[in-house]
Amino acid sequence: MNTWQSVRAYVLDRIRSREWPPGELIPTEQELAAGLGCARATVNRALRELADIGIIERRRKVGTRVATTLARRTVLDMPAIRTEIEDMGAIYAYALAGFSVEAPTEAAAHALQLSAGDETVAIKAIYCADDLPHCFETVWLNARVLPPLKREDLERKSAHEWLADRVTLTHGHFSIMADRAGAEDARHLKIEEGTPVLAIERTNWADTTPLSFARQLYPPQHRLMSGD
Amino acid sequence: MNTWQSVRAYVLDRIRSREWPPGELIPTEQELAAGLGCARATVNRALRELADIGIIERRRKVGTRVATTLARRTVLDMPAIRTEIEDMGAIYAYALAGFSVEAPTEAAAHALQLSAGDETVAIKAIYCADDLPHCFETVWLNARVLPPLKREDLERKSAHEWLADRVTLTHGHFSIMADRAGAEDARHLKIEEGTPVLAIERTNWADTTPLSFARQLYPPQHRLMSGD
DNA sequence: CAGTGGTCTAGACCACTCC
DNA sequence: GAGTGGTCTAGACCACTGG
Structure with missing residues (x-):
């Protein structure tokens, strides 16, 4: 199955294993989509989720980089x-x-x-x-x-x-x-x-x-x- | 333009004006897409963002409801x-x-x-x-x-x-x-x-x-x- | 100018859940 | 069973930015 969650898991795995170390560019969306056999939109969704919480940093024309800092964004629930x-x-x-x-x-x-x-x-x-x-x-x-x-x-x-x-x-x-x-x-x-x-x-x-x-x-x- | 941001703004506007009051079901994705003249995926993206921060609540088969509580989820930055x-x-x-x-x-x-x-x-x-x-x-x-x-x-x-x-x-x-x-x-x-x-x-x-x-x-x- | 991510589309199928 | 959201696809165009 190539769900966006599985793509996210794949990317996280490469990052955790340091195959893609902090500061490094990871493959482009096109390359990942071709390599994983899924649509680019699926890869985009997975990478967007990771960028949202600060695991990776994305810039047009440059590509996607593994974040170097320990900074993280977390969701804080403020219930009534x-x-x-x-x-x-x-x-x-x-x-x-x-x-x-x-x-x-x-x-x-x-x-x-x-x-x-x-x-x-x-x-x-x-x-x-x-x-x-x-x-x-x-x-x-x-x-x-x-x-x-x-x-x-x-x-x-x-x-x-x-x-x-x-x-x-x-x-x-x-x-x-x-x-x-x-x-x-x-x-x-x-x-x-x-x-x-x-x-x-x-x-x-x-x-x-x-x-x-x-x-x-x-x-x-x-x-x-x-x-x- | 029908960007997902404009769809989000449209929905937020209806909620703020109480045209869609808290607890109420809002139109389905299909209805919104048809009404706004955009693809359902675009509506989905907009509504997903709102659901992520607790403005609306979504359930399959039931539909999308304006949240009744004051609960909100916010993003907390925890920098190094x-x-x-x-x-x-x-x-x-x-x-x-x-x-x-x-x-x-x-x-x-x-x-x-x-x-x-x-x-x-x-x-x-x-x-x-x-x-x-x-x-x-x-x-x-x-x-x-x-x-x-x-x-x-x-x-x-x-x-x-x-x-x-x-x-x-x-x-x-x-x-x-x-x-x-x-x-x-x-x-x-x-x-x-x-x-x-x-x-x-x-x-x-x-x-x-x-x-x-x-x-x-x-x-x-x-x-x-x-x-x- | 060219390469990358950002987004939109139209259609499809699936998953969940109420009736 | 049927209606709703959740997701995937293939393709397209756009926006930003480095060289």
């Missing part, structure tokens, strides 16, 4: 928190912990492209998995461009779910860092103040407008995993 | 540290901080599939960007399956570079977490003990054998970024 908890087989629980109209923090203002005088809705919430704190989140919504919402709207479902019911987000941006739990963070996560926490900040966009900025804090044992 | 520093426009510096043959830690033994009695080579190194500590790393090498190495081999280049010169790694696995800097970590990163640090653990494999396990610690201001 509800999904994340339910996929663990745990019971999902959500509780609203704060709701106020206020000036954004500096980071939130920057992410939402607002000036200091603008107003945002700041929403705090705690997510639990089997009654254990899983994530403490603060969401700032861009009040200018979103329909009005009341505290009651968020008693049962999260700000993200409320948002997803009303608009379709087109893209986002993440930033992952380590931080020290503040007093409020520690109280909600039931950990000691000053404990290291994993912080994920996400900005959600619809077209050219940033709609929400979320800062999610995870307790120390939390791990973000990915493989390739 | 040298590349990461040089891409910032900073001067890369590497210094070996420790070299010993010893029993692996529990995490390292697990990642390398070794038992407690096995030996590993443990290598500690500090990477600097413009003379500022950028990353403190400990690498455990699976001594059983790797060519012997001496301390001198690592005076000028990192364990990863040494490894890449000898074998071709096929895949890896990451785990990202927040941790508290220990005394040794703090000394090398020039921060206070107990400061939160971002920890990235990576296992590197060649085929079915884990070859190395690395634990990289980054100072608090470090951010891992990704967008979609």
Whole structure:
């Protein structure tokens, strides 16, 4: 069989065995297709997949080279928190912990492209998995461009779910860092103040407008995993 | 023009405008191809890209549905540290901080599939960007399956570079977490003990054998970024 | 200018899965 | 069984880029 997967396996094999060492040009698509007895499109599909994850580098006119660096691109799954908890087989629980109209923090203002005088809705919430704190989140919504919402709207479902019911987000941006739990963070996560926490900040966009900025804090044992 | 990118843009547009709301079936590939006047393969390519990042969900016989969750898959770039520093426009510096043959830690033994009695080579190194500590790393090498190495081999280049010169790694696995800097970590990163640090653990494999396990610690201001 | 990858086409067959 | 996506083919033209 000459599936694109088998072509990919063939190429990976040559690379692993160092028959095609790092930095070296590998045969052209035409040569591979002829050698393997399949269509060039099939070879192209296989090589494109490998180029996507950084195993090889392709340039027109030059050819395809085995990547020299250890750099790799991996796919990182960023599930909705509800999904994340339910996929663990745990019971999902959500509780609203704060709701106020206020000036954004500096980071939130920057992410939402607002000036200091603008107003945002700041929403705090705690997510639990089997009654254990899983994530403490603060969401700032861009009040200018979103329909009005009341505290009651968020008693049962999260700000993200409320948002997803009303608009379709087109893209986002993440930033992952380590931080020290503040007093409020520690109280909600039931950990000691000053404990290291994993912080994920996400900005959600619809077209050219940033709609929400979320800062999610995870307790120390939390791990973000990915493989390739 | 009917490029696959234009088909993707067309579909994204319908989703953003909620003409095709979340959870809804969108037209079949055949219908889209006929409607847009292009080949089904072109539509397939466009829809596959969208499915890859979680915008739509596809199932045979059923059709293609607009994803309902906020879940997204994003591509995370995990560059080699040298590349990461040089891409910032900073001067890369590497210094070996420790070299010993010893029993692996529990995490390292697990990642390398070794038992407690096995030996590993443990290598500690500090990477600097413009003379500022950028990353403190400990690498455990699976001594059983790797060519012997001496301390001198690592005076000028990192364990990863040494490894890449000898074998071709096929895949890896990451785990990202927040941790508290220990005394040794703090000394090398020039921060206070107990400061939160971002920890990235990576296992590197060649085929079915884990070859190395690395634990990289980054100072608090470090951010891992990704967008979609 | 020529060589390489990037893409499109029209048609075909297969794989999965709901009915 | 029938409808949908998944893939392969053979051929074609285009886009980029090195010489």
